[in-house]
Amino acid sequence: xxxxxxxxxxxxxxxxxxxxxxxxxxxxxxxxxxxxxxxxxxxxxxxxxxxxxxxxxxxxxxxxxxxxxxxxxxxxxxxxxxxxxxxxxxxxxxxxxxxxxxxxxxxxxxxxxxxxxxxxxxxxxxxxxxxxxxxxxxxxxxxxxxxxxxxxxxxxxxxxxxxxxxxxxxxxxxxxxxxxxxxxxxxxxxxxxxxxxxxxxxxxxxxxxxxxxxxxxxxxxxxxxxxxxxxxxxxxxxxxxx
Amino acid sequence: xxxxxxxxxxxxxxxxxxxxxxxxxxxxxxxxxxxxxxxxxxxxxxxxxxxxxxxxxxxxxxxxxxxxxxxxxxxxxxxxxxxxxxxxxxxxxxxxxxxxxxxxxxxxxxxxxxxxxxxxxxxxxxxxxxxxxxxxxxxxxxxxxxxxxxxxxxxxxxxxxxxxxxxxxxxxxxxxxxxxxxxxxxxxxxxxxxxxxxxxxxxxxxxxxxxxxxxxxxxxxxx
Numbered sequence: 400x401x402x403x404x405x406x407x408x409x410x411x412x413x414x415x416x417x418x419x420x421x422x423x424x425x426x427x428x429x430x431x432x433x434x435x436x437x438x439x440x441x442x443x444x445x446x447x448x449x450x451x452x453x454x455x456x457x458x459x460x461x462x463x464x465x466x467x468x469x470x471x472x473x474x475x476x477x478x479x480x481x482x483x484x485x486x487x488x489x490x491x492x493x494x495x496x497x498x499x500x501x502x503x504x505x506x507x508x509x510x511x512x513x514x515x516x517x518x519x520x521x522x523x524x525x526x527x528x529x530x531x532x533x534x535x536x537x538x539x540x541x542x543x544x545x546x547x548x549x550x551x552x553x554x555x556x557x558x559x560x561x562x563x564x565x566x567x568x569x570x571x572x573x574x575x576x577x578x579x580x581x582x583x584x585x586x587x588x589x590x591x592x593x594x595x596x597x598x599x600x601x602x603x604x605x606x607x608x609x610x611x612x613x614x615x616x617x618x619x620x621x622x623x624x625x626x627x628x629x630x631x632x633x634x635x636x637x638x639x640x641x
Numbered sequence: 642x643x644x645x646x647x648x649x650x651x652x653x654x655x656x657x658x659x660x661x662x663x664x665x666x667x668x669x670x671x672x673x674x675x676x677x678x679x680x681x682x683x684x685x686x687x688x689x690x691x692x693x694x695x696x697x698x699x700x701x702x703x704x705x706x707x708x709x710x711x712x713x714x715x716x717x718x719x720x721x722x723x724x725x726x727x728x729x730x731x732x733x734x735x736x737x738x739x740x741x742x743x744x745x746x747x748x749x750x751x752x753x754x755x756x757x758x759x760x761x762x763x764x765x766x767x768x769x770x771x772x773x774x775x776x777x778x779x780x781x782x783x784x785x786x787x788x789x790x791x792x793x794x795x796x797x798x799x800x801x802x803x804x805x806x807x808x809x810x811x812x813x814x815x816x817x818x819x820x821x822x823x824x825x826x827x828x829x830x831x832x833x834x835x836x837x838x839x840x841x842x843x844x845x846x847x848x849x850x851x852x853x854x855x856x857x858x859x860x861x862x863x864x
Contacts, residue, residue, distance in 0.1 A: 524735060525735040525736060525739075528735060544733075544734070544735045545733070547735070547775075551775075551777055551778075552729070552777060594730055597725060597727075597730040597731070598730055598731065598732075598733055600690065600695045600725075601723075601725055601730060601731030601733075602733060603695060603715075603718075604693055604695055604718060604721075604722075604723050604731075605718065605743055605744040605747065605791070605792070605795075606715060606718065606747055607715055607716060607718045607719045607744065607747045607748060607795075
């Protein structure tokens with residue numbers, strides 16, 4: 400039981416850690432808008448050139464982040480998922496000999512997914528949060544930061560509690576072993592309550608005005624990445640319209 | 642000069658029948674380093690929360706420069722800096738930089754000034770290399786230093802530190818104590834709440850023991 404739980408927690412942690420906090424230097428809100436525009440166009444296009452542009456853009460972004468090997472891994476993963484799910488959902492296309500439509504669907508879905516992943520990787524958690532602030536969604540921005548912070552703490556706490564329980568299980572008694580794990584939930588709730596209380600006190604202790612704490616003002620600075628992503632978005636809009 | 646005064650402070654948590662603090666009297670003066678010791682659960686952390694104006698006593702007064710602290714909040718918070726027993730509790734920002742910059746941003750100073758001050762304090766506390774990292778992924782000692790930086794950055798007059806040496810090695814401990822001594826010499830009031838008996842070997846001005854909700858000054862250890 401504990402090993403399954405531990406594996407689950409580890410995999411959640413891996414997902415969390417696969418995206419850095421600090422992404423590459425860019426103006427997050429502009430980059431997010433440009434990349435979401437590109438992803439949206441790619442998702443619904445029937446123009447092969449748009450799909451190719453998205454593949455090339457995601458390749459460049461992932462190479463800037465982690466190199467070609469990572470790109471191959473991301474592409475292979477998204478392709479596997481897209482092919483698997485499309486086989487179930489798009490069987491009628493295959494039955495009706497519309498292989499061309501099916502291939503285009505797979506290509507555009509995997510291109511859009513790869514580009515979305517590459518964009519989030521480029522922004523990083525903190526960039527993603529700032530992007531939401533920048534586009535006027537502060538609650539979503541704060542949620543991203545708190546989610547990443549709290550989830551990580553929750554995982555750490557859960558692992559610690561599981562180890563503590565395992566340490567005191569001196570012999571295997573089957574079902575009774577497992578019955579100790581639901582108590583973990585109660586423990587986490589109580590810990591979460593007190594941690595939340597202390598964090599709110601700590602925020603209050605450093606809040607010196609009657610205004611609630613505010614988002615740091617971000618300077619608008621156009622970087623090469625912003626220019627790149629904006630020109631990709633404009634190119635795709637033009638390709639789609641012509 | 643008396644900076645912070647607790648006069649006959651009584652406190653109990655809601656739903657609890659027993660008082661955690663019973664008639665506490667404490668006078669904190671400028672340029673003084675005080676240590677409050679006591680067994681676990683004796684109310685040391687609660688005492689600091691009350692002194693920082695984060696909890697309201699049931700009876701008694703908390704005075705900052707002779708005036709009720711509650712009436713001077715929240716502006717008075719710029720004069721008081723507090724770190725928590727588990728430094729991770731006070732972290733909620735995405736990066737160490739944002740964590741340290743948080744208080745300064747409340748004071749509405751320009752981002753250039755914020756950056757300069759954050760880098761300056763990061764250099765003093767040797768955390769400059771951690772600025773872009775998420776605070777909860779640091780080691781215990783690093784977390785303590787980040788928590789300290791997050792309050793020292795706005796230069797408070799009173800420092801209330803809850804177990805600041807808990808995760809530190811002996812070397813790091815003596816470095817921290819040297820820093821606190823320098824702050825005391827520059828006119829700050831420093832209060833350390835701890836269980837760490839090793840701290841008593843450093844030069845401290847006043848020593849108190851909190852036991853059973855009551856505070857006693859240890860005259861033999863006070864200078």
